[in-house]
Every structure is written in C-alpha cells, then in structure tokens.
Amino acid sequence: MKYLIFLFSICFLSAPVSAQLKYTLTYQDSSSSVVKVTIETAAPLKTPVSFIMPRSIPGTYGIIFYDHFIRNVVAVTDQGEKTSMLKNENDAPRWLYADPGKQVTRIEYEVDLNRMERHAASSDASIIRPGFAGILNYSVFGWIEGTEKQTIQCTIHTFNNWPIFSTNQPSTQMMKGKAELKADSYHTLADGQVFMGPNFQVKEFKGSTPLFVVSYCQTENEWLDDYGLQGRMSMDILQDYFGELPFQHYSIMLIKSLPLEPGNNPPFGMEHLNSSTFFGDTSGIRRTAMSRDQVKRTMPTFLHHMGHSFIPLRCYGDTYRPYVQEIPPIINTIWFNEGFMWFLPYEALKLPGMKTGFENNVYHTSSDIKKLSLQQLSQAASTMYSADFRLGRGIYSRGALMAIEMNNYLKEKTNGKRSMKDVFRYLYQWSKKNGRPFTMEQLPSLLDQACAIDLSTIYQKWQAPIE
Numbered sequence: 430m431k432y433l434i435f436l437f438s439i440c441f442l443s444a445p446v447s448a449q450l451k452y453t454l455t456y457q458d459s460s461s462s463v464v465k466v467t468i469e470t471a472a473p474l475k476t477p478v479s480f481i482m483p484r485s486i487p488g489t490y491g492i493i494f495y496d497h498f499i500r501n502v503v504a505v506t507d508q509g510e511k512t513s514m515l516k517n518e519n520d521a522p523r524w525l526y527a528d529p530g531k532q533v534t535r536i537e538y539e540v541d542l543n544r545m546e547r548h549a550a551s552s553d554a555s556i557i558r559p560g561f562a563g564i565l566n567y568s569v570f571g572w573i574e575g576t577e578k579q580t581i582q583c584t585i586h587t588f589n590n591w592p593i594f595s596t597n598q599p600s601t602q603m604m605k606g607k608a609e610l611k612a613d614s615y616h617t618l619a620d621g622q623v624f625m626g627p628n629f630q631v632k633e634f635k636g637s638t639p640l641f642v643v644s645y646c647q648t649e650n651e652w653l654d655d656y657g658l659q660g661r662m663s664m665d666i667l668q669d670y671f672g673e674l675p676f677q678h679y680s681i682m683l684i685k686s687l688p689l690e691p692g693n694n695p696p697f698g699m700e701h702l703n704s705s706t707f708f709g710d711t712s713g714i715r716r717t718a719m720s721r722d723q724v725k726r727t728m729p730t731f732l733h734h735m736g737h738s739f740i741p742l743r744c745y746g747d748t749y750r751p752y753v754q755e756i757p758p759i760i761n762t763i764w765f766n767e768g769f770m771w772f773l774p775y776e777a778l779k780l781p782g783m784k785t786g787f788e789n790n791v792y793h794t795s796s797d798i799k800k801l802s803l804q805q806l807s808q809a810a811s812t813m814y815s816a817d818f819r820l821g822r823g824i825y826s827r828g829a830l831m832a833i834e835m836n837n838y839l840k841e842k843t844n845g846k847r848s849m850k851d852v853f854r855y856l857y858q859w860s861k862k863n864g865r866p867f868t869m870e871q872l873p874s875l876l877d878q879a880c881a882i883d884l885s886t887i888y889q890k891w892q893a894p895i896e
C-alpha cells in the first residue's frame with residue numbers, strides 16, 4: 430500500500446502542471462515605448478468580468494496610478510468577439526465587461542512606458558532605452574478579479590537577439606527573444622522584474638545562496654564586483670541576525686539612466702521578496718574597485734533593502750501586506766517596517782553619522798511633523814512617504830531611535846547577552862510559524878516576550894509626539 434501511494438505521488442508530481450492563466454508581455458517595436466500584454470484564462474469566464482491594475486505596491490507607501498498608462502483594454506470572448514472594456518466611472522483602477530451571456534477567454538491591453546516614466550516617480554516606473562527594457566512587473570501586469578491565486582505561465586516576447594533576465598527565475602544562461610516564466614500566483618508574478626536587451630550586464634556571485642547583480646547603465650558599463658561583495662556581505666550579516674535566509678536566490682537590479690526630462694532624479698531603492706531594485710541617474714557610476722572603507726560606507730542601502738526580505742516582506746503587522754493592492758492601506762507600523770530595518774545596518778556596520786542622521790530627521794524637522802504622534806506620522810507616511818520625504822525620514826528615524834534605545838536597554842539588563850538581534854529573530858520566527866500579520870495590540874507584547882524583558886516604557890515613550 431505504501432509502495433502504491435509512493436508511486437502515485439511520483440506520477441502526480443511529475444505530471445506536467447498546466448497553469449490556470451497565461452500572461453504574455455510583448456515588446457517588439459523599437460520605434461515605440463508601448464508594450465502589449467495579454468491574459469488568457471484556462472476556462473471561459475462568465476460576465477461580468479473586471480480587470481484591475483494595482484495602485485499600491487508594498488514598500489512604496491504611496492499611490493501609483495499605473496492604470497493611467499494603460500490603453501486599449503479589450504475583452505475577447507470565446508466566440509472571438511473583441512469589445513472595449515469600460516473604465517470605472519469613479520476612476521478606480523478597474524475596467525469592466527458586462528455584456529450578459531458572454532464568456533471571456535482573454536484580455537488584451539497596451540502600456541505606454543514613456544508616459545509612465547514621465548508621470549510616475551523614477552523608482553516606480555519601468556523604462557525603455559535603446560537596447561534595453563527594464564520592467565517592474567507590477568507596473569505592466571494587472572489581474573482579472575478573482576484570479577489572483579491561480580497559477581501563471583508568463584511568456585515574454587522580444588527581439589530575437591535580446592537576452593531576457595527575470596528575478597522570478599534568475600540565471601546567467603538567458604533565453605533570447607522568448608522566455609517562459611512560471612509563478613504560483615499573480616502576486617508572485619507581480620513582485621518580479623524583467624530586464625531585456627543587449628545593453629545590460631549580469632554577473633553571478635557565489636554567496637550562501639546564489640546572488641545575481643544585474644546592471645543597466647545608459648552611458649557605460651559599471652564595475653559590478655563591489656555590488657557583488659556588498660550583496661554577499663549583506664547576506665552574511667542577515668544570516669547572522671536571523672539565523673537563516675528566507676530566499677533561494679537573490680537579485681540586485683541596478684538601473685542608471687539619463688532622465689527623459691531634465692530634473693531631480695533622486696536615487697531610490699525598492700525591495701521585493703527575492704530582489705531589490707536601485708534607480709538613479711548616471712552620477713556616481715562605479716568604474717573601478719572601491720576601497721574596503723568605501724564598500725562599507727556605501728553598503729547601508731543594499732543591506733537595508735535585502736533586510737526587507739525579512740521585515741516587512743515576511744514579518745509584518747497591522748494593515749501592511751507584502752503584495753500589490755488596488756487601494757493603498759493606511760499603515761500604523763511603518764516605523765517598524767522601515768525604522769527597525771534602518772537600525773540593522775546602523776548596528777551591523779557601526780558607521781559614524783547614521784545615528785546623528787536619525788536624530789536630525791526626528792528633532793530638526795518641521796513642527797507640523799514633530800507634533801504628530803508615532804501613529805499619526807505613520808498614517809500620513811502611508812501615502813506620502815517619499816512624496817514629502819520629511820515624512821519618510823521622520824517615521825523611519827523615530828523607529829530606528831526606538832530600536833537603538835531598546836537594544837541598549839536589553840544589553841544593559843543582560844550584561845550584553847541579549848539584544849535586538851533576539852527580538853528580530855523572535856518576531857521573524859513568530860511570523861513564520863503563525864503565517865499571519867501581528868496586530869497593533871500584539872506588537873508591544875511580542876517585543877516584550879522576545880527576551881522576557883519589559884520594553885513597554887521605551888515603546889510608550891516613542892508613541893508620543895516629539896517635544
């Protein structure tokens with residue numbers, strides 16, 4: 430009997446698994462900045478059918494109008510009829526096809542990436558340049574309502590000689606012209622990024638898990654080895670902090686481009702489950718190897734964003750969610766998501782100036798910001814984190830200073846035996862075990878339980894406005 434079950438499960442596992450949804454992304458016209466997307470369902474869908482574009486990305490703490498760069502949204506029926514879908518009358522990011530009695534098998538639309546780049550923040554936009562397309566999947570892929578949990582096969586079509594790299598299935602052996610990706614759900618697909626074209630570099634570094642550095646720089650090729658070194662050092666630090674790594678592979682995606690419009694293009698990073706993307710202009714290009722000291726001084730952003738693959742992407746609370754949504758949530762724990770993950774590079778790298786930076790952001794800022802409680806500031810930063818970066822800096826700095834104070838207190842009470850490292854591990858393991866977000870009521874008691882030391886006085890102190 431056991432043998433039969435064993436045989437059966439082998440057959441079951443090795444049978445070809447057909448995806449429930451087929452996505453395609455096509456970029457084959459270099460005279461245009463438009464990419465085409467189709468979504469095909471395995472079985473016809475009864476009307477009404479809604480198609481939705483995300484407006485909320487985990488970690489942006491803002492609203493992004495990806496729906497505004499979409500055009501020609503068409504529903505195709507099982508009879509092959511094509512009908513334009515109607516955009517929501519309230520400008521919600523959704524389109525509807527409701528002809529009674531029809532069955533939909535496909536949705537098609539186009540995305541104008543230059544329009545996106547001109548109207549969205551540079552760290553939220555996909556870009557097209559000669560010999561290169563850098564795609565943030567959530568900026569081009571929406572979902573058909575009700576299909577978010579279905580498995581996906583995604584095919585990318587481009588020019589025959591263009592290599593394709595995907596953070597979902599990274600490899601230095603890149604397919605050219607056409608690549609197939611699998612994702613267990615829309616959210617997994619949306620979390621990824623795709624680079625394609627002859628004008629980017631990929632280098633793999635052997636770390637505790639495979640690390641890929643993938644770089645597009647519009648004016649010249651960058652020196653990649655120090656990015657690799659910083660990625661590997663970040664992995665080592667995080668492994669030490671949390672006792673394990675949560676990903677099977679990791680990609681550092683770099684985009685240094687000349688802006689379409691002259692203007693301020695501040696460098697920004699964005700975290701994903703197995704990757705992070707760093708955006709900026711071509712100032713600060715790395716041309717040669719850096720000194721050990723320079724490597725360390727320029728490391729915090731890489732460590733911080735890789736650290737996000739633990740907190741908040743796999744350990745989070747309140748209304749934050751590690752996947753795209755239609756409406757940005759108002760979050761009370763941005764100080765935890767960001768502040769605790771700025772504390773980590775501060776503590777691990779011991780760079781002079783980081784703590785002074787946190788203090789300046791908290792104490793030498795607008796009185797309008799100082800008079801907000803921690804919760805009010807987090808709520809304001811939920812949609813304006815980088816739109817007015819005083820709010821972003823204010824909230825992460827309050828969280829980092831809270832963590833520094835807790836760390837000092839834990840060490841003092843235990844003769845240096847316990848620290849925030851224990852708190853981080855405890856919270857991460859709690860999230861892994863429970864598989865759900867913690868509530869605002871649970872959070873302070875989880876912090877106390879980590880080392881069985883009462884941290885409530887410090888926690889309460891930081892809830893108040895800044896004097």
Ligand SMILES: [Zn+2]
Nearest residue numbers: 733737767770
């Ligand atoms: Zn961050």
